[in-house]
Amino acid sequence: MPLHVVATPIGNLGDLSPRAREVLTTSALVLCEDTRHTRKLYAALGLAAPPLQSCHAHNETERLGQVLDLLGQGREVALVSDAGTPAMSDPGGRLVEAVHRAGFPVRTVPGPSSVVAALSVSGLPTAPSHFLGFPPRKGRARWIAEASRLAGTLVMLEAGNRAGRLVAELAAALPDREACLCRELSKLHEEVLRAPLSALPTDPQRGEVVLVVGPGAAIRDEAPVGEGLKAAAALLAPRWGISKSAAYQRLLSLDASGEE
Numbered sequence: 245m246p247l248h249v250v251a252t253p254i255g256n257l258g259d260l261s262p263r264a265r266e267v268l269t270t271s272a273l274v275l276c277e278d279t280r281h282t283r284k285l286y287a288a289l290g291l292a293a294p295p296l297q298s299c300h301a302h303n304e305t306e307r308l309g310q311v312l313d314l315l316g317q318g319r320e321v322a323l324v325s326d327a328g329t330p331a332m333s334d335p336g337g338r339l340v341e342a343v344h345r346a347g348f349p350v351r352t353v354p355g356p357s358s359v360v361a362a363l364s365v366s367g368l369p370t371a372p373s374h375f376l377g378f379p380p381r382k383g384r385a386r387w388i389a390e391a392s393r394l395a396g397t398l399v400m401l402e403a404g405n406r407a408g409r410l411v412a413e414l415a416a417a418l419p420d421r422e423a424c425l426c427r428e429l430s431k432l433h434e435e436v437l438r439a440p441l442s443a444l445p446t447d448p449q450r451g452e453v454v455l456v457v458g459p460g461a462a463i464r465d466e467a468p469v470g471e472g473l474k475a476a477a478a479l480l481a482p483r484w485g486i487s488k489s490a491a492y493q494r495l496l497s498l499d500a501s502g503e504e
Contacts, residue, residue: 245315247343248322249336251329251355255430257288264353265291272319275299275307277326277335299323300335308342315348322353329357333377333401358429359399362454365436366424369459372396379410385495388417389480398457404449414457415441416494417480422458427451 248267253259268274269291276282279296286293299307311321325334343350363370374394378401380387391398402410404427411425418441425437425444428451437444441457477492486494 245318245320246349246351247311247315247340248320248351248353249330249340250322250324250353251357252282252285252324252327253430254327254356254358254361255428255434257285259356259430260289261353261355264355265289267320267322267353268324269294270320271322272314273297273311274322274324275311275336275339276324277330281326282324299339304335304338305342308339311339311343312346312348315343315346327356327358329355332357332359332375356430358401358426358452358454361429362424362426362456363397363399365426366397366456366458367438368397368422368424368456370397374398376400378402384413388413389495392417392480396459400455400457402453402455404451404453407449407453407455408446410455411441411444412446414455415444415446418457418460421460424456424458425449426454426456429454 248271250264250267251261252264268286271294274282274294274296276296276298277300279298282296283293297307297310314321323330323336323339325331325336328334330336331340340350359375363373373396374391376387376391376398400410407425407427411423414421414423421441423439423441423444426435427449428434431451433450474488474492477488477495480495481488481491
């Protein structure tokens, strides 16, 4: 029997599909990012919960033996995250890979995804697009420089209290890009703001934010590429119209603002 990768609502409970309901009630085991959160979902939907077990970044590999035993017995296992589609910046990717390697089928129960939802309402080109996940707390300048080298639309996630800082950093690096800031998608206070990066709010936001940055001229590897901020400065200086040393100082300030 398969491992089911099940998408759950990112806000509105009405977005759970009938097939997801069936799988979540008939599986022998449901692996959850947080069992408390998933138990609340079952209660809100009026569903009887099968055995639930945590599966997060710190214990994902430990769950594999039990999962393979159940699959080998012909029983179904479901994998969910707190919201949206598992393994998309959420736990589950290592488990899914291991189930594939063990020769068991993996099946999708598709549904809500904040990444796809944000792309669809942004009005920005959806292909090619690059999902970058959450920005790092440290080394943000290098991360932004690497993102600047990508051709196509960029999609990233950020907690609301740090979203304004991310917008400001990207506006400094990519001032000519159109963007769309999406927060509280499918929830009561859903907000979709489309504007140039430089015009988006830089104050803290409520809830999780998906930021979609439209395509622009990608920075190519015409300058030397290596490790560290100096290489990033060499790539970004022509883009910003400033000297390499000035670009280096700007990247240092971005890196400093990204550390906590």
